[in-house]
Amino acid sequence: MDNPFDLSSDIAWCPGCGNFAILKALKSTLSELNYEPHEVVLVSGIGQAAKIPHYLRVNVFNGLHGRSIPVAFAVKSANPRLVVIAESGDGCMYGEGGNHFVHAIRRNPDITVIVHNNQVYGLTKGQASPTSEEGFVSKVQTLGSLSAPFNPLSIAIAQDASFVARGFAGDIEKLKEILKQAITWPGFALVDVLQPCVTFNRVNTYTWYRERAYYLDVQYDPEDRVKAFEKSLEWGEKIPLGIFYRHRKPTYQEKFYALVSYPHLLYRERAVEEVLDRELQYFQ
Amino acid sequence: MVDRTVKIGGAAGQGVQTVAEILSVILRRSGYYVFSLEDYQSRIRGGHTFTQIRFANQPVHAAKKSIDLLVCLDSLTHELHHSEVAPQGFILGHVSPQESSASLGRLIAIDFEKEAVNLGDRIFANTVAIGALSRLLGLAPQRVEDYLAQVFSKKGQEVIEKNIAAFRRGAELVGENKLFGEETIDPPENPPRFLLDGNQALGLGALLAGCTFYSAYPMTPSTGIMNSLASKAKEYGILVEQAEDEIAAINMALGASYAGARAMTGTSGGGFCLMVEGLGLAAMTETPIVIVNGQRPGPSTGLPTRTSQADLHFVIHASHDEFPRFVFAPRDPQDAINLVIRAFSLAEQYQVPVIVLSDQYLADSKVAYQDVVVTEPVKRPLPVDGQEEYCRYALTPSGVSPRAIPGGKALVVVDSDEHDECGHLTEDLTIRVRMHEKRMKKWEAMKRETRLPFTMVGRDVNLIGWGSTWGVLWETRKELARKGIEAGIIHFNELWPLPQGLRDILRSLVSPIVVEHNYTGQLAELLEQETGVELGERITRYDGRPFLIEELCARVEEVWGRG
Incomplete structure (x- = not known):
């Protein structure tokens, strides 16, 4: 069957890049969830991962480096009927956009944030990213990265993010399952996707991940925040995948629209004379 | 003709603004036109702050230097401002031990706080001050008492009664002193009905334009716009979001606009710096947006609570590469309402960013109007x-x-x-x-869209300005006329693109003088560059305070005299 999200385009990714798998998983997920392309808005930033919206049929806001989350928040707020996904790489979401990432969790907008996390800068050619391991050597980090890596899952759980998960680009089927739950989850849903960079990251390869990755099993309780935090610290010999944490709480949009008697922020004509008369009384 | 100025000074947190606000409303309700000027420091308590209220029985558009009544909520006010008081004026309140003998005005020493304590609580000190100055100004006590009852209505009957007692005590302390003496006070034929400041006007304009989304990071002097729209959020279904920074603020506004909301953001120069990346995004994605930049002196943090007109070049050229944008600068609150509506219309018509340049002087100054007229159609x-x-x-x-x-x-x-x-x-x-x-x-x-400046050509000298200086140019012109100098005014509220047909207007001007709150004369430079007409003289002020009528008048005379 044809996927309505398919779009033929000249894709600018390197052959073998993990981005292809994430694109495939995303298109299948949206199609299997029975969404139509016009219902979905994909917001991205800058970087190789951020080109993804150009490779499928959806509404697109390909904005600035690091700034996809504020845009996604506002699109969802203006028109809550839209399915809004912010998608970009680790440098974009956790580096340039780190401040927005942290504060969006506090707002709990009903958006999904998908991060292609390959622990390296691709488009600028191989520098360390916020998630690179300490000691990661590059043309810039010639002495090895001297900074500790950013742990997006721990930060999200510490901030009580509504939905926190990790997927792997080497397993499309499982990634689809996670994406389905994330996209249909009401509230801020983070999916950090481990994605090998075949050109610039010679350490965190498909094999490296396959040797270490395992899925959280059915015994694991994603409602337990402290356990989830503990799990999010696990990295190295063993790397857990799956849904780490879930906490259903009112979304920003649910809270806002419960307080005002309007369904959206779209075109609204105000009767100028009437509003003026009413408002001027406050200035008497 | 009545035309008087009251200056109320004190430390931050003492209630200068409260006293001034109550007085402004009472004066307005008593039939006077009012123009108020706020001068405050970037602190919450202490220091020195004042509000200057000019009132007259005809419309007033700017502040004067000479004070008729100085109200000192602390002794520092007395020390700093006693020399500004006109002969026959009054100084009321706390007296500085060093300066009492040097003052020109008549002195009525009152320790407002001591009087308030005698009435039960020092919290009533400001009401004692209102009582004293109301009596000096000859305001009808019943009207003031009614208004105080309205102001304190939420706090219960006891608070109202105590405030009225404090008000009466203040009046009593003034005795038979009167500012106006035998001078009769004629209420104007068309008394003003409304009193509003620039930020309230910018908010009201956005509301009328159909704005449904406002995201901003608090920054003086633009925070008042956010307050104004936030107070209407529930009633009109407006989402007002306090963003984590100005970068988020503009990106949010663009996201909302993309999705179909009418979106606006507001900031000051430093915040606008952070927004510049987003300004380019608006241009590249052709997403309509209205951005208010309330100017203050800088660069960097500068003087957070003072006024300036030095961001004109910046906002015209901000961002890399080239793209079209509109830049407007309202001349007063009434104009701000209309220009914001126009900004929204044009942002959507051309799918471009529109920048509205305000400043602390416009943002905080209250102006009284007989009528608030919306001439600009809401086009969408x-x-x-x-x-x-x-x-x-x-x-x-x-x-x-x-x-x-x-x-x-x-x-x-x-x-x-x-x-x-x-x-x-x-x-x-x-x-x-x-x-x-x-x-x-x-x-x-x-x-072709931008409108020509307000133009009233003068025989002897022609004052060119933009934005918030319109009022002081207007009043200076009247003042100069009294001295036999016929001054013209060429005043811009639509600055970019510069309107067509300027060269002929500018070339015809006798003795043009460009008046601006900056060092270089940014409008002058812009006009010279774009029209090739040399404008020569500039009168600039960049200490963070606005031009006052007498001062500007003297400087124009000086320049004119040289010519």
Whole structure:
């Protein structure tokens, strides 16, 4: 069957890049969830991962480096009927956009944030990213990265993010399952996707991940925040995948629209004379 | 004719603004036109702050230097301002031990706090002050008492009664002293009905324009716009979001606008610096947005609570590469309402960013009006109902493409990268050229859109200005006329693109003098560059305070005398 999200385009990714798998998983997920392309808005930033919206049929806001989350928040707020996904790489979401990432969790907008996390800068050619391991050597980090890596899952759980998960680009089927739950989850849903960079990251390869990755099993309780935090610290010999944490709480949009008697922020004509008369009384 | 100025001073947190606000409303309700000026420091408690209220029985548009009544809520006010008091004026309140003998005005020493404590609580000190100054000004006590009852209505009957007792005590302490003596006070034939400041006006304009989304980071002097819209959030369904920074603020506003909301953001120069990346995004994605920049002196943090007009060059050129934008600067609160409405209309008509330049002087000054007139129609091109083959950046003769919003059949694809007609990223340089030309093509029509300056040509000298200085130019002109100098005014509230036909106007002017709150004369430079007409003289002020009528008048006379 044809996927309505398919779009033929000249894709600018390197052959073998993990981005292809994430694109495939995303298109299948949206199609299997029975969404139509016009219902979905994909917001991205800058970087190789951020080109993804150009490779499928959806509404697109390909904005600035690091700034996809504020845009996604506002699109969802203006028109809550839209399915809004912010998608970009680790440098974009956790580096340039780190401040927005942290504060969006506090707002709990009903958006999904998908991060292609390959622990390296691709488009600028191989520098360390916020998630690179300490000691990661590059043309810039010639002495090895001297900074500790950013742990997006721990930060999200510490901030009580509504939905926190990790997927792997080497397993499309499982990634689809996670994406389905994330996209249909009401509230801020983070999916950090481990994605090998075949050109610039010679350490965190498909094999490296396959040797270490395992899925959280059915015994694991994603409602337990402290356990989830503990799990999010696990990295190295063993790397857990799956849904780490879930906490259903009112979304920003649910809270806002419960307080005002309007369904959206779209075109609204105000009767100028009437509003003026009413408002001027406050200035008497 | 009545034309008097009251200055109320004290430490931050003492209630200067409360006393001034109550007095302004009572004066307005007593039939006077009012113009108030706020001068405060970037602190919450202590230091020195004052509000100057000019009232008259005809419309007033600027502040005077000479004070008729100085109200000292602390002794520092007395020390700092006693020399500004006109002979026959009064000084009321706390007296500085060092300066009492040197004052020109008549002194009525009252320790407002001590009186308040005698009445039960020092909290009533400001009401004692209101009582004293109301009596000195000869305001009808019943009208003041009614207003105090209204102000304190939420606090219960006991608080109202105690305030009224404090008010009466203040009046009693003044005795038979009167500012006006035997002078009769004629209420004007058309008394003012409304009193509002620039920030309230900018908020009201946005509300009337149909704004449904405002995201900002608090920054003086623009925070008042956010307060103004936030107070209407529930009633009108406006989302007012306090963003984590100005970068988020502008990106949010753009996201909301893309989705179909009428969106605005506001900041001051430093915040605008952070927004510049987003300004370019608005231009590249052709997403309509209105951005208010309330100017203050800088660069960097500068003087957070003072006024300036030094961001004109900055906002005209901000961002890399070239793109069309509008820059407006309202002349007063009434004009601010209309210009914001116009900003929204044009932002959507041309799908470009529109920057509204305010400043602390405009933001905080209250002006009384007989009528608030909305002349600007609220125009909003409806988004098109695109079909599946819709392309957001379809090439058109005007450069403006039909705009759809997501949610309909059309897929709306926008990109900060150079893109093709359908919004997809491209590195095809032929397309790049076509798209850049498409965006720049709007410029020609936009140039015909901006309106010529307010023009009243003078025989002897011509004052050129922009934005918030309109009122002081207007009053200075009247003052000069009394001295036999006929001054003209050329005043811009639409600055970019510069309106067509300026060269002929500028060339015809006798003794043009450009008056601005900056060092270089930015408007002067801009006009000279764009029209080739040399404008010569500048009168500038950049200490963070606005031009006062007497001062500007003296400087014009000086320049004119030299010529």
